[in-house]
Amino acid sequence: MAALIRYSKSSAVSSLSSTSLLRRCFSSTVSSELASPSTASPSPFTLNHNLPRKDPKDRNVQWVFLGCPGVGKGTYASRLCNLLGIPHIATGDLVREELASSTPLSRQLSDIVNQGKLVSDEIIINLLSKRLQAGEAKGESGFILDGFPRTIRQAEILEEVIDIDMVVNLKLREDVLLEKCLGRRICGQCGKNFNIASINVKGENGNPGMSMPPLLPPTHCMTKLITRADDTEAVVKERLRVYYEKSQPVEEFYRSRGKLMEFNLPGGISESWPKLLQVLNLDDFEEKLSAAA
Numbered sequence: 001m002a003a004l005i006r007y008s009k010s011s012a013v014s015s016l017s018s019t020s021l022l023r024r025c026f027s028s029t030v031s032s033e034l035a036s037p038s039t040a041s042p043s044p045f046t047l048n049h050n051l052p053r054k055d056p057k058d059r060n061v062q063w064v065f066l067g068c069p070g071v072g073k074g075t076y077a078s079r080l081c082n083l084l085g086i087p088h089i090a091t092g093d094l095v096r097e098e099l100a101s102s103t104p105l106s107r108q109l110s111d112i113v114n115q116g117k118l119v120s121d122e123i124i125i126n127l128l129s130k131r132l133q134a135g136e137a138k139g140e141s142g143f144i145l146d147g148f149p150r151t152i153r154q155a156e157i158l159e160e161v162i163d164i165d166m167v168v169n170l171k172l173r174e175d176v177l178l179e180k181c182l183g184r185r186i187c188g189q190c191g192k193n194f195n196i197a198s199i200n201v202k203g204e205n206g207n208p209g210m211s212m213p214p215l216l217p218p219t220h221c222m223t224k225l226i227t228r229a230d231d232t233e234a235v236v237k238e239r240l241r242v243y244y245e246k247s248q249p250v251e252e253f254y255r256s257r258g259k260l261m262e263f264n265l266p267g268g269i270s271e272s273w274p275k276l277l278q279v280l281n282l283d284d285f286e287e288k289l290s291a292a293a
């Protein structure tokens, strides 16, 4: 187990046992000098940030999930959110929801998207603070952010707006990740996603093996499967390269604040989920919930 988890070096998190980690995340903030806002000049944006900064013991967890495309970040984040009763806030969903509305921002946004431009940090952070305020008004507490922050600038802006307790960085060995990305198929009729990659890596040189079953479609979808045009080996490799290049500074940002927890996925969901709960000290939590149900 210990080999699977590597808390970042010289971090506040690394000095905590896994049993005290979550209690600490639930009950107090990482020490104030680590949590203090960046000394960089304030961002040029006018933000809507009337978000109250609550003491962590009076609220649920405020976590960020990082992980490259194909790692299953959305799946793990959404399962944890269900378990903890907190919202799973994916910035991709916020953009899609805004586009579907008829606000002035949605018109601005559809122009940007139609021209194939990148949605700016300013727009994303505005969508996010709008979402957090709406949640606050509904009495929501805590969240897991998925897909944000992607850049140091976004991380700095986020830090000015709200406290992040912990950043979970999901990792999967690259050969397996590549195979998984290349195994993605979509049903041309119902639009559901499947994965035909059957991963079976033997352990060698003291490294554990890994097996991940394919996610096969029902027979009526089987003959209609298509591969996305951008799921070629060259494109997937390039996508991963770009991801690593962009994500490293963000990881470093949180590592230096003692907030980064790295988790190497040991396999598919059935193998990884219990281990993830264990490192987050939530395995008892799940048992208690199912006992209470």
Ligand SMILES: [Zn+2]
Binding pocket: 187, 188, 189, 190, 191, 192, 220, 221, 224
């Ligand atoms: Zn289908």
